[in-house]
Amino acid sequence: xxxxxxxxxxxxxxxxxxxxxxxxxxxxxxxxxxxxxxxxxxxxxxxxxxxxxxxxxxxxxxxxxxxxxxxxxxxxxxxxxxxxxxxxxxxxxxxxxxxxxxxxxxxxxxxxxxxxxxxxxxxxxxxxxxxxxxxxxxxxxxxxxxxxxxxxxxxxxxxxxxxxxxxxxxxxxxxxxxxxxxxxxxxxxxxxxxxxxxxxxxxxxxxxxxxxxxxxxxxxxxxxxxxxxxxxxxxxxxxxxxxxxxx
Amino acid sequence: xxxxxxxxxxxxxxxxxxxxxxxxxxxxxxxxxxxxxxxxxxxxxxxxxxxxxxxxxxxxxxxxxxxxxxxxxxxxxxxxxxxxxxxxxxxxxxxxxxxxxxxxxxxxxxxxxxxxxxxxxxxxxxxxxxxxxxxxxxxxxxxxxxxxxxxxxxxxxxxxxxxxxxxxxxxxxxxxxxxxxxxxxxxxxxxxxxxxxxxxxxxxxxxxxxxxxxxxxxxxxxxxxxxxxxxxxxxxxxxxxxxxxxx
DNA sequence: AAGTGGTCTAGACCACATG
DNA sequence: ATGTGGTCTAGACCACTTG
Numbered sequence: 001x002x003x004x005x006x007x008x009x010x011x012x013x014x015x016x017x018x019x020x021x022x023x024x025x026x027x028x029x030x031x032x033x034x035x036x037x038x039x040x041x042x043x044x045x046x047x048x049x050x051x052x053x054x055x056x057x058x059x060x061x062x063x064x065x066x067x068x069x070x071x072x073x074x075x076x077x078x079x080x081x082x083x084x085x086x087x088x089x090x091x092x093x094x095x096x097x098x099x100x101x102x103x104x105x106x107x108x109x110x111x112x113x114x115x116x117x118x119x120x121x122x123x124x125x126x127x128x129x130x131x132x133x134x135x136x137x138x139x140x141x142x143x144x145x146x147x148x149x150x151x152x153x154x155x156x157x158x159x160x161x162x163x164x165x166x167x168x169x170x171x172x173x174x175x176x177x178x179x180x181x182x183x184x185x186x187x188x189x190x191x192x193x194x195x196x197x198x199x200x201x202x203x204x205x206x207x208x209x210x211x212x213x214x215x216x217x218x219x220x221x222x223x224x225x226x227x228x229x230x231x232x233x234x235x236x237x238x239x240x241x242x243x244x245x246x247x
Numbered sequence: 248x249x250x251x252x253x254x255x256x257x258x259x260x261x262x263x264x265x266x267x268x269x270x271x272x273x274x275x276x277x278x279x280x281x282x283x284x285x286x287x288x289x290x291x292x293x294x295x296x297x298x299x300x301x302x303x304x305x306x307x308x309x310x311x312x313x314x315x316x317x318x319x320x321x322x323x324x325x326x327x328x329x330x331x332x333x334x335x336x337x338x339x340x341x342x343x344x345x346x347x348x349x350x351x352x353x354x355x356x357x358x359x360x361x362x363x364x365x366x367x368x369x370x371x372x373x374x375x376x377x378x379x380x381x382x383x384x385x386x387x388x389x390x391x392x393x394x395x396x397x398x399x400x401x402x403x404x405x406x407x408x409x410x411x412x413x414x415x416x417x418x419x420x421x422x423x424x425x426x427x428x429x430x431x432x433x434x435x436x437x438x439x440x441x442x443x444x445x446x447x448x449x450x451x452x453x454x455x456x457x458x459x460x461x462x463x464x465x466x467x468x469x470x471x472x473x474x475x476x477x478x479x480x481x482x483x484x485x486x487x488x489x490x491x492x493x494x
Numbered sequence: 495a496a497g498t499g500g501t502c503t504a505g506a507c508c509a510c511a512t513g
Numbered sequence: 514a515t516g517t518g519g520t521c522t523a524g525a526c527c528a529c530t531t532g
Contacts, residue, residue, distance in 0.1 A: 013521075014520075026465075032427075038497075039498075050522090051521070054499085055520085055521090057499095069530085070499045071499060071500095071530035072499080073499080074498090079462070082338050082342060084430075085334045086333045086334070086434060087333070088328070088329045088331055092330075095329060180326045181273070181490050182487065182489030183328065183489055185328065185333075185486050185487075185488070187434075187484035191438065205452070207436035207454065215326070218273075232436055237434035238432070238434075241431075242427065242428055242429030244429055260501080261501080285517060287516085287517080295503090296503045297503090298502070299501080301518085317518045318509070318510035318516080318517050318519095319512080319516095319518080320516090320518080
């Protein structure tokens, strides 16, 4: 109870309270599964308004440390491996600095849709599509392979951005100014085939991630799909959960 | 401007406003990258308090649809594949119903730590550890393989839960009542080796996920590590981003 | 019935970005 | 200087859970 919120400080009150609660959880004062003091109790104890207390709890909820149960209380959440979340941070680095990243276009064609592409893009068989295959290099070393299929739509100005030699930033850092409304992604384990392995300069049959995507425009029409192939060193799916130092 | 918040309704005002904004984004009224009306403007327009408007925006921010930039405005966020997040929902199903899930213990030993285990668990070479190897079955079909190494600590009552035949729920649905403070996980692509393949009843060399974990107790001492091997059908890493119907 | 979280208001002042 | 989001208050009433 000796913890206080200092008013005259750069750190907002809700953040201070969140830090206090976080520390108490780490010290075992509030063990996993247990209830923490009620919002009104903390409001009085620290001289904060209810909304501020709630904001502090909100912070720790986003971090997966607390759980609110209406009418019953706020509880310390035990670790659940099934609730872990992975993101593609490791790829962000790559696409965010054009200094070290180069793109080598292997192939770019106006061609006819194969059956799978026709199905995914909801096109008649043999409709026209654009096929792109490219290699992503990092400091000159090949790190990722990409194959993409784009609907060939007269209404859309065949998005130069998507064909550009640029750092793919349009696909990964925001679809141009907004052709895409939604997308679907799936990560799969895969083996490097002969071609992939040669391109990426790795042994045939070594394990890699395959990131498949489909993107839809604002009419909910799928306009592109494809995949990236990346070895695990490049695309790390790593996460922490529970109480690590700073978040 | 014809949208209104109806007061007398089961749906909270902030949710109604969030739905309105969501629809406007979907309709292209607020295109990606553009600024939406200011909080005070919406506060006046809909007759809501500022806090309520902020809550609505907060909802859409969590969904990755909006981005607040202090002093500048709130913007519609373009799709960024690198910001997609994957979770282990597919595993949650498995561990949550003991009806269909069985665990078959293949091996359970008090043994000596191998070098890797000693390093990870911060133990002297050849220290005592518990080794568990088990097979997870779903409707009688093998779906997942687990190998775990647990620190053999006299202070801790060798957590029966962890050794139990139970549905592993302690590992995946909350570490008992709270032996674990934090954990680290990494997903890797892998090939099924001879043993794994035989156990899981799959072809040798087929691709699979390997989920490696380490868990720490409240003294920050690592007390267990191990991995799960699962074919992609079992452990789906799939996600959507952008504007799908209901979230 | 009492306690808890969930929603909401009508103000206030501050920090930051932009012109 | 103006407008934006960021924080905060001191109340209020409602919905839910529990004894």
